[in-house]
Amino acid sequence: MDTQTDTKGEKTIQSVDRALAILEVMARHRGEVTLATISEALSLNASTCHHIIKTLMARHYVRPGTARGRYMLGSQLVVLADAVNVKAELPGRAKAVLDALNQITEEAVHLAVLEGGEMITLVKREARHALRVDSGSIGKSRAMHATATGKILLSELPETEIRRITSEHGMQKFTGNTCTDVDALITELEETRERGHSEDREEFQLYVVCLGAAVRDTTGRIIASISVSTPINRATPEHLALVRDELMAAGRTLSLNVSDSPEA
Structure with missing residues (x-):
């Protein structure tokens, strides 16, 4: 070399x-x-x-x-430039979608992207309830393996890339439910792809359940993830079904917004 x-x-x-x-x-x-x-x-x-x-x-x-x-x-440089432009524009393009998702579910909402093997949260909306989860902060996180937002970003990466990222950044144990075995994580990511959304059931924070969905570009590639977090006392089957349906609809809408970008 x-x-x-x-x-x-x-x-x-x-x-x-x-x-x-x-x-x-x-x-x-x-x-x-x-x-x-x-x-x-x-x-x-x-x-x-x-x-x-x-x-x-x-x-x-x-x-x-x-x-x-x-x-x-x-021409391939145009493809790379488009990807950068789309990510830069995401917060603005996502505002109305995230606001609507936050209003309908009344829960905390996040938008994140993958950069350099790390998850970066670009936007967050706090829950509208008096009882809220700690929705974290804007910026970098190495908790992809333990969060619904991160699992979506990992879900369609090649297995070798998943292993590289988890090896480089580790798989910290945040709660007793955190997955710290890369083989088990890869199996879960396969299930995530099949059902179309990701789940975090008290894996990053105790008493917090989170669901995640993908935002895709014009080629179908995942460029971002959105998630909704709720305290476990509100995580009834009925409420989670509402969150899942609204979240996945928001992911599809935002993907269309990205596709309509003049740079796309």
Whole structure:
């Protein structure tokens, strides 16, 4: 593996670093860029640049220019940019949906995304009852394995990625109901995919039950999750059925809102 050491003393992959540097040079120049320009800007051998560009072309991050030896940024970068734009716009696009869900269920509501192997809560709405659950705070959390919000985000990831995330961040035991075995978690995530929603029954907090649903982009990929949390004394079968139905409807509506985005 072609590793190198960065300014912080951490190991990085040299070929990946060079590929990204090539894309950055092309972005700065805009339009078409010659191989010679890229090679000179990065002080790289022209043959090395050419091989990396060919790889980027195979993945549609770069495309040929109008003449031999000239290149342009490719369409795959638009896909990545769209994903960033959609996530940035999610809180605004989700406001009406989350407000309605909060009003109908009268329970705490959350919107979260997955970034860098961590769950980030973007929006929360407190319950409308005097008796409320501790709905947590905006920001990062490593409790994906123990929360309905997190389980949805994990549910359609490859098994290898689930194992990597849980290995890197651990599976902290929050209550006696917390799942701390990755194989058991993977089995539960399979069940989550089949039924279309996730469950947290006192796994993150005692006396709190939470259900989660997916928000999908135009390709059907999960880009966010929404959840509703309720104290166990209100978690009757009838109330949970209402929460589940309204939550999944909200997930579908927000997915449509994302699909209607001009950037999507």
